[in-house]
Amino acid sequence: MNQPLSNPDMPVKQTGMAVLFCAVMKRDLMLAFRRRSDLLNPLIFFLMVASLFPLGISPEPTFLEQLAPGVVWVGALLATLLSMDSLFRSDFDDGTLEQTLLSPQPLFLVVLAKVIAHWAMTGLPLTLMAPLLGLMLFLPTEGMGGLMLSLLIGTPTLSLIGAIGAALTVGLRKGGVLISLLVLPLYIPVLIFGAGAVQAAVTGLPLGGYLALLGAMLALGIALAPLAIAAALRISVSG
Amino acid sequence: MSEPLLEVRQLLCERDDRVLFENLDFSLNVGEVLQIEGTNGSGKTTLLRILCGLTSHYEGDIFWHGELRTQAREAFNRSLLYFGHQPGVKAVLTPLENLHWYSAMHPSMDASRVLWALEQVGLRGYEDVPCHMLSAGQNRRVSLARLYMNDAILWILDEPFTAIDKQGVAQQEALIAQHAINGGAVILTTHHELTMPGPLRRLNLDQVRETL
Amino acid sequence: MAENKKWLPRWFYQMASPRWCYEFCGRLLPWFVVAAVLLLGAGTAWALAWAPADYQQGNSFRIIYIHVPAAILAQSCYMLMAVAGAIGLIWKMKVADMVAKSCAPIGATIAVLALATGAIWGKPTWGAWWVWDARLTSMLVLLFLYLGVIALHSAMESENTAAQATSVLALVGLVNIPIIKYSVEWWNTLHQPATFTLTEKPAMPMEMWLPLLVMVIGFYCFFSVSLMLRVRNEILHRERRAGWVRTLLEKA
Numbered sequence: 001m002n003q004p005l006s007n008p009d010m011p012v013k014q015t016g017m018a019v020l021f022c023a024v025m026k027r028d029l030m031l032a033f034r035r036r037s038d039l040l041n042p043l044i045f046f047l048m049v050a051s052l053f054p055l056g057i058s059p060e061p062t063f064l065e066q067l068a069p070g071v072v073w074v075g076a077l078l079a080t081l082l083s084m085d086s087l088f089r090s091d092f093d094d095g096t097l098e099q100t101l102l103s104p105q106p107l108f109l110v111v112l113a114k115v116i117a118h119w120a121m122t123g124l125p126l127t128l129m130a131p132l133l134g135l136m137l138f139l140p141t142e143g144m145g146g147l148m149l150s151l152l153i154g155t156p157t158l159s160l161i162g163a164i165g166a167a168l169t170v171g172l173r174k175g176g177v178l179i180s181l182l183v184l185p186l187y188i189p190v191l192i193f194g195a196g197a198v199q200a201a202v203t204g205l206p207l208g209g210y211l212a213l214l215g216a217m218l219a220l221g222i223a224l225a226p227l228a229i230a231a232a233l234r235i236s237v238s239g
Numbered sequence: 240m241s242e243p244l245l246e247v248r249q250l251l252c253e254r255d256d257r258v259l260f261e262n263l264d265f266s267l268n269v270g271e272v273l274q275i276e277g278t279n280g281s282g283k284t285t286l287l288r289i290l291c292g293l294t295s296h297y298e299g300d301i302f303w304h305g306e307l308r309t310q311a312r313e314a315f316n317r318s319l320l321y322f323g324h325q326p327g328v329k330a331v332l333t334p335l336e337n338l339h340w341y342s343a344m345h346p347s348m349d350a351s352r353v354l355w356a357l358e359q360v361g362l363r364g365y366e367d368v369p370c371h372m373l374s375a376g377q378n379r380r381v382s383l384a385r386l387y388m389n390d391a392i393l394w395i396l397d398e399p400f401t402a403i404d405k406q407g408v409a410q411q412e413a414l415i416a417q418h419a420i421n422g423g424a425v426i427l428t429t430h431h432e433l434t435m436p437g438p439l440r441r442l443n444l445d446q447v448r449e450t451l
Numbered sequence: 452m453a454e455n456k457k458w459l460p461r462w463f464y465q466m467a468s469p470r471w472c473y474e475f476c477g478r479l480l481p482w483f484v485v486a487a488v489l490l491l492g493a494g495t496a497w498a499l500a501w502a503p504a505d506y507q508q509g510n511s512f513r514i515i516y517i518h519v520p521a522a523i524l525a526q527s528c529y530m531l532m533a534v535a536g537a538i539g540l541i542w543k544m545k546v547a548d549m550v551a552k553s554c555a556p557i558g559a560t561i562a563v564l565a566l567a568t569g570a571i572w573g574k575p576t577w578g579a580w581w582v583w584d585a586r587l588t589s590m591l592v593l594l595f596l597y598l599g600v601i602a603l604h605s606a607m608e609s610e611n612t613a614a615q616a617t618s619v620l621a622l623v624g625l626v627n628i629p630i631i632k633y634s635v636e637w638w639n640t641l642h643q644p645a646t647f648t649l650t651e652k653p654a655m656p657m658e659m660w661l662p663l664l665v666m667v668i669g670f671y672c673f674f675s676v677s678l679m680l681r682v683r684n685e686i687l688h689r690e691r692r693a694g695w696v697r698t699l700l701e702k703a
Contacts, residue, residue, distance in 0.1 A: 023343035034331040095325025103344040104316040168616050181602045185595035186627050189634035232619050238294045239612035296611050
């Protein structure tokens with residue numbers, strides 16, 4: 001029992017940033033895989049939303065073909081949004097979020113790792129599933145590459161922005177609808193350029209510009225969103 | 240006498256238009272155990288949350304080693320172990336996984352002592368059982384195992400004995416006393432009558448309010 | 452935090468005192484009321500009676516004398532809200548939080564005004580009440596941002612937490628506004644060039660432009676009046692237990 005206590009002047013064991021990053025990601029992925037049903041819900045939702053459009057508007061292929069880029073993107077956006085609320089909620093409820101905030105480790109990294117893990121379980125599967133929806137909505141095959149690429153670069157930004165909303169509302173019992181109100185307006189640029197990229201791919205125009213803009217937004221999101229998420233988490237826990 | 244480990248000056252906290260405490264001054268030195276007392280709703284948990292930096296709704300200053308706590312957050316967090324109302328245990332993870340995560344988040348925790356710590360809290364044999372299959376008391380023990388595997392100086396414990404059996408309580412009390420002797424410091428709240436060996440300071444929030 | 456305040460100017464420190472701010476706003480208020488009434492009155496008369504009609508749109512263009520100032524004001528109000536929120540967040544300044552809180556409903560109302568006048572203007576100009584024009588769409592998104600801030604504020608129980616959370620949201624929105632504006636403009640390149648900028652040479656003739664300037668300044672004065680009224684209300688409400696508020700209320 002007589003272990004020496006650490007002295008603040010003494011250099012303290014520093015866990016490497018990469019180790020920390022991996023530990024957080026590993027934990028979140030593990031948590032998700034132990035509750036597999038939660039993992040599937042956004043994907044099922046994505047599929048359902050996309051199938052509502054032919055039912056609600058028209059099953060006419062020429063018509064759906066034009067709608068497809070926007071519908072798939074809106075579906076992916078809503079599915080991401082739907083999954084956001086759970087990002088910090090269980091951590092908040094069981095007290096592990098408090099412990100995270102009291103860690104001497106940089107919160108920026110912890111938060112970024114959590115968001116990336118979240119994206120790997122929602123944005124990435126949505127991207128992989130998108131061609132299926134493209135088929136259902138008669139998206140021309142030329143558009144598939146653009147669809148997947150734009151979702152691949154665009155969905156991480158959606159996760160980052162959505163996490164800000166999740167962090168702001170985690171202390172509230174009725175977070176769900178509120179998150180949408182906060183986050184949807186911020187999703188508009190990603191939607192515009194994402195759907196634009198697919199449209200360009202369909203019509204055979206170069207994609208580079210769109211993807212570059214989506215990439216720029218992602219870079220900005222990685223640099224700034226974790227700061228806002230960290231601040232929002234401290235505020236929510238403090239409340 | 241060197242400067243105190245933790246010093247609180249002119250602390251004021253209001254909740255919902257009610258002053259919980261005002262002009263609160265106290266300090267904590269190495270080797271001390273401080274028990275915060277008070278009736279329900281007197282602000283014990285709020286005070287602990289303010290002290291560890293979870294709540295920013297207060298006025299006044301908190302110093303850590305003579306430095307403003309808000310400016311020494313990293314050094315402070317490195318020396319802190321907080322045990323809160325919620326045990327901070329993930330239900331779908333096993334005790335082992337929970338504690339490994341803690342040691343990644345808190346460099347003051349020694350991952351190599353995990354199994355030993357679980358043995359100390361009587362959870363040997365449950366290392367790989369998901370925590371949702373354990374009882375409430377066992378879940379709190381998982382979190383208490385952190386006390387056995389860290390080198391943090393300051394322990395802030397909010398009701399650490401809730402749902403813990405008699406024998407376990409005696410054991411934790413001994414551990415807390417030992418921590419103070421080893422050069423640590425402990426702030427805790429409990430409704431349990433402490434019978435621990437060694438000196439114990441008390442701060443009663445109800446009396447603080449009455450003397451205003 | 453005491454040492455943080457040393458390098459800040461004295462007025463900044465004074466602004467942090469709700470009582471000082473209450474009294475200061477009270478002294479400014481009459482001047483701004485007079486200025487707002489005069490400028491808005493004169494500007495409206497000038498715009499309706501003396502400014503020449505547009506050679507293409509005829510008299511219907513005159514709605515810009517409300518639409519453009521409202522649109523400009525809605526944007527600057529958001530900026531003020533975000534900046535005040537940031538000050539409240541960094542220096543824990545309650546008055547700044549109150550300013551930020553008071554900005555949101557005013558800004559949202561003005562954004563609605565800008566949208567409504569835009570729609571009314573759209574009817575004779577484009578032949579439809581709503582056109583997905585870039586600037587109207589940006590204004591709509593700005594309204595959404597305001598509504599988000601208001602919704603978040605009202606969902607939070609603690610005034611302090613609400614102020615901090617909405618400040619973060621407003622700052623995130625502020626970073627996003629240029630991106631949203633750019634993306635929406637790109638999405639719809641069928642927009643008129645911006646009607647009015649202070650930095651560039653006006654594209655309209657001077658007789659049209661001057662009353663617009665008067666209206667813009669008048670709108671700002673009106674905004675200041677309604678902001679100060681709201682902030683003073685907010686101060687009274689939050690400091691209702693303070694001695695000076697009680698004596699003030701007893702006198703009244």
